[in-house]
Amino acid sequence: MVGFSHSGTDVYEDSKFSIVFTTTADNQCWKIIPKTNTEGEFWGAGVLGTVTDGDTATEGTLTTNNPQAGMITQAGMYRMTLDMMEYTYTLEELDFAPYIYEIGNNTSWSGTCPLAGINFNGKYRGFAYLNGEFKYKPNPEKDNWTGDWEKVSGDALAGTLDENGAGNIDAPEAGFYMMEVDLTAMTYKHTLISTLGVIGSATPSGWDADTDMTYNEEDGSWNLTTNLTDGEIKIRANNDWDINWGGSIAEPTFNAGNIAVTAGNYTIRFIPQCDGMNLLTLTKN
Numbered sequence: 259m260v261g262f263s264h265s266g267t268d269v270y271e272d273s274k275f276s277i278v279f280t281t282t283a284d285n286q287c288w289k290i291i292p293k294t295n296t297e298g299e300f301w302g303a304g305v306l307g308t309v310t311d312g313d314t315a316t317e318g319t320l321t322t323n324n325p326q327a328g329m330i331t332q333a334g335m336y337r338m339t340l341d342m343m344e345y346t347y348t349l350e351e352l353d354f355a356p357y358i359y360e361i362g363n364n365t366s367w368s369g370t371c372p373l374a375g376i377n378f379n380g381k382y383r384g385f386a387y388l389n390g391e392f393k394y395k396p397n398p399e400k401d402n403w404t405g406d407w408e409k410v411s412g413d414a415l416a417g418t419l420d421e422n423g424a425g426n427i428d429a430p431e432a433g434f435y436m437m438e439v440d441l442t443a444m445t446y447k448h449t450l451i452s453t454l455g456v457i458g459s460a461t462p463s464g465w466d467a468d469t470d471m472t473y474n475e476e477d478g479s480w481n482l483t484t485n486l487t488d489g490e491i492k493i494r495a496n497n498d499w500d501i502n503w504g505g506s507i508a509e510p511t512f513n514a515g516n517i518a519v520t521a522g523n524y525t526i527r528f529i530p531q532c533d534g535m536n537l538l539t540l541t542k543n
Contacts, residue, residue: 259291262340263443265411265418272410273343274420278352278380278442280335287312287327290320290340290347306345317348335380337442352442354380355396357532360437362392362426370398373437374532380441383512384532387475388435388448391426394419407439412446419444434473436501451495454480456526460489460519468497471528482526483543490516493528493538503528503536510538 262275290306307325308318314329320340328347330336335352356378359370364387373384373394395406408423414430419439427446436449455468462469462484471480471493480493493510495501505514511533522542529537 259296261293262338267411269342273341275340275342276337276444278335278337281330281333283333284331286330286333288330288338289325289327306340316350318346320345320347335442352380354378354441357398358382358439358441359395359398360384360386360392361395361400362388363390363429364388364392368400370395370400371437372398372532372535373439374534376533382437382439382441382532384437385451385530386435386437387433387478388430388437389432390429393426394439394446407441407444410444414448416447417445419446436495449501451501453497454493454495454528454530455497456482456484456491456493458489458491458516460486460491460521468494471526478529478531480528480530483524484526485523486519487521489519491519492516503530503538507538507540510536 260277260279262277264275265272291300292304295302295304304322305325306320306322308328309321309326311326312329314331330349337350337352339348354375356376357372357374359372361367361370365371371384371386373382375382393406393408395403405421407419407421408425409427410418410420410423412418414428430448431450434451436451438447453470455470457465457468459465469482469484471482473480492502492504503510503512503514504516505511506517519540525541525543527539
């Protein structure tokens with residue numbers, strides 16, 4: 259069994275429960291089991307199913323009266339949503355795009371900031387300066403609101419989303435953030451980046467401490483002028499390794515390997531957006 263997720267509010271306020279799962283073979287059957295049944299008679303009272311055995315419909319009515327098994331005809335990743343007030347279900351096959359987008363007060367609602375889902379698994383990460391309410395959407399066009407995701411519950415730092423949520427995500431403390439959205443769980447998480455620094459064998463403090471960069475709110479860049487020796491560097495946030503970039507100057511990537519550099523006095527400029535769109539330049543002075 260895999261448990262359904264819920265906003266945690268009273269079921270009369272939010273009657274929808276959802277789950278994301280993957281089937282690895284065609285023609286797989288399903289029923290819904292109350293959690294209390296796991297502590298007693300598993301197939302006892304409260305089991306939910308379809309009216310007709312082997313029903314292949316992607317939406318329909320649930321019943322506890324002689325519940326039958328629904329069927330998923332094709333292997334794939336699916337989201338199932340239950341409405342426990344209406345006793346209905348919907349099944350949606352998931353086909354995730356490589357990017358989603360943030361839009362809000364930080365762009366005066368006239369531009370978007372990308373989040374990348376490079377593994378096509380519904381989990382997205384991006385970086386932006388946030389200074390007011392905002393939301394997420396599946397397309398970069400500022401006036402296209404089709405399928406946009408709004409807050410169901412939570413606050414500025416974490417919560418749940420839905421295509422028909424309660425409204426914009428709350429305004430966080432103004433600052434630069436890592437934005438994480440999981441469309442399989444329909445959740446969001448935002449982490450404030452207080453500092454960004456360069457660290458590594460080529461830096462003045464080696465691997466022991468960061469050499470801090472300065473944020474330029476106008477163009478979203480982090481900047482530093484410093485002496486480097488022959489060696490390696492990485493860029494990391496909040497003096498910790500939870501958020502870091504490496505790989506190469508040409509393609510800085512989240513949590514990648516060390517970046518090789520040669521000795522000199524450099525002006526370093528870094529614009530983190532998302533994997534595939536980050537920009538790093540080292541200009542020798």
